[in-house]
Amino acid sequence: MNRRDLCIAMAASAVLPALTTRAVANVAVAGGTLTTVSDGNLVLPPAFVLSELTDAEKAEVASRYGFGEGSYEPPCNLTLFRKGDMTVLFDAGSGGEFMPSAGSLLDSLDAAGVSPEDVTHVLFTHAHPDHLWGIIDDFEDLVFANAEYRIGRAEWDYWTRPETVDEIGAERQAFAVGAARRLAMLEDRIDFFDDGDEVLPGIAAVATVGHTPGHMSFDIVGDGGGVFVTGDAIANPHISFGWPGWKLGSDQDPGTAAATRVALFDRLVAEDRTVAGFHLPGGGIGRVAADGDGYRFDAAE
Numbered sequence: 001m002n003r004r005d006l007c008i009a010m011a012a013s014a015v016l017p018a019l020t021t022r023a024v025a026n027v028a029v030a031g032g033t034l035t036t037v038s039d040g041n042l043v044l045p046p047a048f049v050l051s052e053l054t055d056a057e058k059a060e061v062a063s064r065y066g067f068g069e070g071s072y073e074p075p076c077n078l079t080l081f082r083k084g085d086m087t088v089l090f091d092a093g094s095g096g097e098f099m100p101s102a103g104s105l106l107d108s109l110d111a112a113g114v115s116p117e118d119v120t121h122v123l124f125t126h127a128h129p130d131h132l133w134g135i136i137d138d139f140e141d142l143v144f145a146n147a148e149y150r151i152g153r154a155e156w157d158y159w160t161r162p163e164t165v166d167e168i169g170a171e172r173q174a175f176a177v178g179a180a181r182r183l184a185m186l187e188d189r190i191d192f193f194d195d196g197d198e199v200l201p202g203i204a205a206v207a208t209v210g211h212t213p214g215h216m217s218f219d220i221v222g223d224g225g226g227v228f229v230t231g232d233a234i235a236n237p238h239i240s241f242g243w244p245g246w247k248l249g250s251d252q253d254p255g256t257a258a259a260t261r262v263a264l265f266d267r268l269v270a271e272d273r274t275v276a277g278f279h280l281p282g283g284g285i286g287r288v289a290a291d292g293d294g295y296r297f298d299a300a301e
């Protein structure tokens with residue numbers, strides 16, 4: 001039993017909140033197998049998302065989706081793509097330090113028949129806690145010990161510059177401290193990419209900035225249309241789809257993120273793409289369909 005196994009055994013014997021642990025059915029795509037693996041969910045005040053809206057807009061959201069009361073508990077779905085000798089994980093989950101409701105990734109990977117040591121590549125969409133903090137365990141060791149790590153160059157630059165922690169604002173200061181600390185641990189084993197780069201064979205980076213300054217989506221291309229991994233470019237299943245041009249408080253640059261989202265929806269519908277969305281319902285795999293003045297997400301399951 002290594003230290004991580006011990007950790008998992010200790011965690012399993014403690015009284016913990018019920019975490020969502022599951023691997024959604026495998027989907028054959030682009031000559032490989034795509035699986036979404038759950039890392040549990042976040043628990044957020046709706047105001048975190050709604051803060052940029054007027055009272056009238058908030059009322060519209062509440063009447064259409066019932067969104068705005070209680071807590072907002074979006075799922076966290078990581079995308080796992082296996083093809084040939086590649087086992088690629090898109091983002092790394094929350095780990096044990098962010099929220100008690102998140103951090104169940106390793107159990108879900110296990111359910112999918114994947115051990116952390118099997119992961120060959122970790123590709124980051126961005127460096128928010130629910131996407132990055134899971135790279136280390138409770139002993140501060142790297143969880144995916146054999147993996148190569150890749151992140152967009154602009155995203156790396158933003159979170160590793162010393163000014164960010166002072167400029168980001170009180171609400172996200174812990175995000176900046178946590179990101180800088182973890183990215184420093186990856187410094188010797190991470191590579192960078194830019195918009196349009198082929199990050200791995202058949203996987204291209206698509207800049208989708210606004211949620212964070214260097215946010216990236218990934219286009220897995222190949223037979224059958226492939227899959228577009230959106231990250232948090234489309235994160236909220238209510239407002240993002242119903243009113244794609246509206247600003248979300250959960251985006252760091254709400255105006256830029258809204259423009260990115262409008263363009264991305266256009267593309268996904270025009271190309272009739274299958275989407276894997278980190279915080280979208282039903283395991284996060286589905287299609288975007290035009291619906292009235294906005295869009296809707298048709299989950300595959």
Ligand SMILES: [Zn+2]
Nearest residue numbers: 128130232278
């Ligand atoms: Zn997120």
